[in-house]
Amino acid sequence: MLTVLIADDEYFIRQRLKKIIDWEELKLEFIGEAENGNEVIDKISNTQVDILMLDIKMPIKSGIQVAEYIMTNNINTKIIILTGYNDFDYAQKAVKFKVEDYLLKPINKETLNEALLSCKNTILKSIEKQQKIYDYNNYQKRTHLYNTILDFNNIHSLYKKYPDIKNYDSLLFIGVFCPEDHDNYISSFINHLSKHFNELNKKTVLAQSFKENESVSIIQLIIKSKSAIKINYINQLITNYITDSVNVFISIGDFIPINENWTRNYNLVWNLLYQRYFIDDNIILSKNSLSLNKNKPKSIAIRKKLLLCLNSKNSRDLTKLINDIFINIRKNASKDYLILSLTEIFVTLQINFPDQINSKRCINSFVQELISEDYSLQHLQDIVVAYTNQCMDYVNHEKPSNTSLVNRVIKYIQKTYADPTLSVAEISDFFELTPTYLGSIFKKIAGQSILQYITELRMEQAKKLLNTNKYNVTEISQMVGYSDVFYFSKKFKKIHGCSPKHYSS
Incomplete structure (x- = not known):
């Protein structure tokens, strides 16, 4: 729910505004009130405020000064100005500081709720647009990383596209087999790792995951400094996380320099996961913890x-x-x-x-x-x-x-x-x-x-949707049951021989 802060120097006006807003119908959350400009600045600096209902004439700092502060500091809050002054100069300043709406007192219920609804819709559209941009950029980055894993790209082309990766020196792959609620488990697992790594040092680790099938994902950790994180520390983090998990198996590869070939280590964690068939617990699987049978299997006469x-x-x-x-x-x-x-x-x-x-x-x-x-x-x-x-x-x-x-x-x-x-x-x-x-x-x-x-049905439906030329790949991915467009694209290409983008072009 989006949050609303009401700022007016008159107590009874604040109480009336709270009363006439259709909070449940608009799905808005009241998070507080303020009676002067300094209180507003303090609240928006320490709390996420999505919509600020702001009186122009307030003590200490005026509403216009607060609006200027919000714009100058790039605070992501939409403002609805409340005023008893029908003054063109005020309106001009409100526009200058990107105020969303300008309401004259006394404010009736219908006008106020319409303004809040309009403001809310503007915020949601902005969030949706930002999410699409984020999803696209993340998809592009994952594609570049995955192509480097498969040795289609070299590390230098990755550096060229993402120069910040030059600041990291090591790499580690972690394989995760989880047949139930897989996507949520992987997301939670990455958050668990990232939380502890960031406690050590901000941006010590860049974490990314690559879903290989409905039960297996490979997590890639790009590490700023190998000396900052020990493998025993990672083992302990994982052990603590999977203690109560059922039918979850985790494998760990070797620490390698980031400029070495990634493919061998990626394949290592894949192969280690298959050892789940021959162990009795959901323990961590690593190259050192298992003596893998390297003998070629003999033919069997059955x-x-x-x-x-x-x-x-x-x-x-x-x-x-x-x-x-x-x-x-x-x-x-x-x-x-x-x-x-x-x-x-x-x-x-x-x-x-x-x-x-x-x-x-x-x-x-x-x-x-x-x-x-x-x-x-x-x-x-x-x-x-x-x-x-x-x-x-x-x-x-x-x-x-x-x-x-x-x-x-x-x-x-x-x-x-x-x-x-x-x-x-x-x-x-x-x-x-x-x-x-x-x-x-x-x-x-x-x-x-x-x-x-399920996979074949989803892919057939995806083909039908692509043939309509009405939807983009991200939309189709969601329409056929895939929240991860990267995994959807990879699965589609595996089954149909080309990516969704090329299929529809």
Whole structure:
């Protein structure tokens, strides 16, 4: 709510003004009153005042002097002058000091509320414009930083565009896996880090985040001086923050000089996050805290066994086979072995059951998305069981169950896809089911995860909106459920092969 300060040297006028303003209807908040110019200056210097109702004739400092002070000091307060003097000279001075409105006493209720509404709308339009400028500039900066991460740009081109970064000497990447309320968690986490860093020294750290999928973001810390911040201090900050968090995993890269190549360190925190499948707590993952399995995974011969179980309709042997596969995955504790095992399973299913496993989909991409979104080997095992049972149902010439439920879920998503808070957990709560159960049923019937379906639906809607040429990319991003236009653009390009900007041009 926007705030209002009433300044008049007459007590009863101040009380009357407070009484005739439609505070609730206008959604304005009264934050105080003043009876002389010095009191006004003191209040606006220490409190955010959006609208100042200001009497021209006041003791110590006049309303015109206060208005001049506000303009000279670039204070972001809109002024409505109140006066009993219909004097052209006063009006001229009011215009000079960018007064928003000029009301003659006695002021009636309708005139006052119209003036406040007009002033409020001017402020909101200004805020919206400033937000769009900020969003655009932030989008441009994130794009330059991300292109430097991917080694498309070098550090010197970044310096040229953003000279202030020359004042920073080090870099650190932090990977965050958080499947629920991801955007809010990342925002809160960055605020937590920034708050503590700024207590050490103002602008010690520049923090930026890059969302990679619905569950993973990589946070980049550009550090003014490596000697000012120790890695143990960062570890302690993170440990304190994630103690009570569920299913949140955080990885930390190495401190590197800012003029070194960023790509290797960025990939390091990505790969460390995959180790969440092989640990029991949401602990900090760092290169030094884990002995990663660097051995190349051996080929695994499961194709024949899998087909034998499916074609013989032997559900008991099928369950045992899948269980044995996941026991070996856990023993190997290797991301590569995990990918190899899942790829082998889904390639087998796709080749032999193309009607049940979408033959147009790239299995490698599908598997990568699968393990990027999840965090538990048991969940992945449930997904594999759901897909293999779907294929066994086909062998048995049985229609998959729960089709009606999935159709209702799809209709719900189609109605709510534009809500940026839409998540698997929210959908599960609506249908009063657990996320794991609903997710496995949806995959079994729809052939893709709930998140994949939401993403595809949003991207198709984005294409339709782009084809109308009525909206800009930021507006479309918000209309299809993405509050982060940078992430929306990156996702759109990944799916459609070009950025939204180039698609519509």
